[in-house]
Amino acid sequence: MDTRISARGIDFEAVRAAFSLSGEFPPAALAEADAALDRFAAERADRTDLPLVTIDPPTSMDLDQAVHLERTATGFVVHYAIADVAAVVQPGGRLDAETRRRGQTYYLPDGSLPLHPRVLSEDAASLLPGRVRPAALWRIELDDRAEPMTFGVTRALVRSVARFDYGGVQADSDAGRLHPSIAALPEFGRLRLASALDRGAIELKLPEQEVVADGAGWRLAIAPRTEVDDWNAEVSLLTGMCAARLMLGAGIGLLRTLPPASGEAVQALRRTARALDVRWPEETPVGALLAGLEPNTPDTLVMMSEATTLLRGADYAAFDGTAPALTVHAGIGAPYAHVTAPLRRLSDRFSTEVCLAVTAGSEVPQWVRDVLPMLPELMRGSDSLAAKVDRACVDLTEASVLAERVGERFDAIVLRGANGKRDAEVFVADPAVIAKCSGNPPEGNRLSVRLAEADVDARSVRFAYDS
Template sequence: MPARTIAFLDEVPAPLRQGLAQLRDSLGVPDVFEESVLTEAERAAAGVRLPDRDLTEVPFVTIDPEGSVDLDQAVHIARDGDGYLVRYAIADVAAFVAPGGAIDAECHQRVETLYAPNRRTPLHPEVLSEGAASLLPDVVRPALVWEIRLDAAGAPTASTVARARVRSRRQYSYVEVQGLLDGGTAEDVLVLLAEVGRLREAAEAARGGINLGVPEQEVRVAADGSWTLEYRTNLPCEGWNAQISLLTGMVAARMMLDAGVGILRTLPPAEDYAIDRLRRTARWLGIAWPEQMGYPEFVRGLDASVPREAAMLNACTTLFRGAGYDAFTGGAPRGAEHAAIAAPYAHVTAPLRRLVDRYAGEICVAVCAETPVPGWVLDALDELPSEMETSSRRAGRYERGIVDLVEAMVLAPSIGREFTGLLIDVDPDRTAGRLQLREPAVEARVKGGRRLRLGTEIAATLVAADLVAGKVEFRVFAD
């Protein structure tokens, strides 16, 4: 499925309220924080101790989607001889969360922040995630600051992480950054972000890494208050910014593997049969895939703005199934690579929104300081993989369920109308599949009165749009 970006709205449209409530209840999505958690968070926000190391003169900036307030990362990049010095400040959540306390216990229930069109369900109370722990501009915050030196080709040569106090100078949105870069008026840190980002993308290609440019399906609110769905491709600066996070996660993974203790994000290599299936899909879609061309090279050549190639990118997401977490002590595990990244990788850059990052960050700080890993971290390692994997499944179902409901609401007035779309998936018996419409930006189940062929453009009639269950169905009637 395409990735989803959820826009926010003050009020849920009345037709969706029952469906959203039913979805949250069915998945056990938590509601408000208990008073004991809020009290502890207020106390932590008021009494946090800042680190002794002072990096407030480093002009960090944050780069996030428009309107974000839970800011995990701030970046600064400088030239360092022929190479670069990347400083990446990560919110120091452990400075606010006492091990075994009320916030900690609640975090192990929530595990990650969940997003919906009308609200976010945060991992931490907002007084922390949107306030005292967030790397908001012009305020001093505790952070874990990664310092990663790169050579002229963008390859890491040395890295460390330690606590420090920081102050972000400016909060940028992706649109702002891209506009400044395109207009030639960007400040040095943004120019170097683009420079290093391109080098890291080249390194990713060289090692066989894969970054699917699947179009995002966005929930938007129109001027009249109605909801719409659109597809969009990411801006180049989003990819460059993501490369800094990937770089940090790869450095963190290597650090933990060398120390023999840690927790990694893993993805097994694709099986030959899965690659063969994708080659057949490419043939059905009429996309050339030479036998001598490997999967990573093929994917990098696809253009998400071309409907058939977007459908191919959608099919390629099947190779990303099976992702998990691997915790270890007493030595490095085998098979610890993340197949899509083509390197070992760890989650360390989003502790405000994801539980595991707090633990992995603490391990890396201890390794660099040559001090023992805290006992509260080691005690949690056995359960963290299952906690994260269970939460990831819930988050995926929640996100997909919300978009299903919005699709049903957008389409409900058009029952009986014929739409044109591209068949991006077909069941083995070819009597049903998934249809991607151009307008509105909807993917939906389609059943055929005749045998369906992958990659063909067809006309189908909308026959169902259930605003409670979030079910949309199209039908192709026999000629």
């Protein structure tokens, strides 16, 4: 779903300025990136025989992951190559310090502010097709139900043989012509999604807004999501769960955690279900209920919107010797660690080093141990900033697209009703806007709302319901 309503002259540089974002790297950090060599070249196995492929958005150049998936007589074997960023970033160097300051890559509609200089993130360290690259290569053996049996990670040289995007892989899957390296992806993905429900995982499927270039202007759209998005995500989630198990077994690492939903939040969701006449048997877990709802209906959008209260409190937990009190990510239904996006996320470089050491039966490097305790705070800060930047870009585009339409009426779905703590929230499909709404519109209804405000300077949009 998208819209052709667009706006010119949107200045995303104002967002960069508001959050003090700069794409410039210190000269010393750039010099290190330009001169970077593989610090572990002598340790690598040559696995350029593996016909790995990448699946990413069409314009991406920072390719962190490449996959090869084999169906065997007893299950599956996954090889997952992850860009070996630790091989080209010197611990304690100027580039290391700069990446700690940044925390992650920040994406804006008109360009990114990368975690690493582009000479690394989009070239020398990126798993571009046809290029031999240093990688941390995971090998995961799974049974017939796609449950992991054995797993580990080693340093290797790899070469991707093809670069795909989600839409193209979905079209190939629908036509029955998937590349041999991912021919088993649909079966694997469906089994892993079923496993997620068995674990009690919770996935929310809400409209995800994106800002899209439209000639000389910008427009709002709902990000398309294919089955391939979900199947490919399961490869990354599986790897992160295996990494967490390695870390917990060794007593050192960095977990991504989320506490279980409170009983109050679950009961509030049950009240919403009753109000909408959504049947929810007492024995049905939350995740299974949400997964079984009919997509894109008003009731489903309301249920998904309310269910966001179940997934609050995400955090990072570093440990060295004693595991943290909370080890599980409730949204995933298992312990989980970030290890699959080191070009774009700081924590993954250090977590991968822990897993490499544990797999090899060697000591975790001291430079990793020294930084582990700092990572939760660094990642909390960069995650918060990234979310604010994303929201600011969408808010600015919403206000710009609608600036000349104040007073007009729009068809909307009420995602959330008003209560003492919040305003009502509505979803307008054309253009793709999610915004506050005054006038106490009834939750879950399709109705007409009036655009009351579209303030570009304040990046603010508000609708009104005239009952």
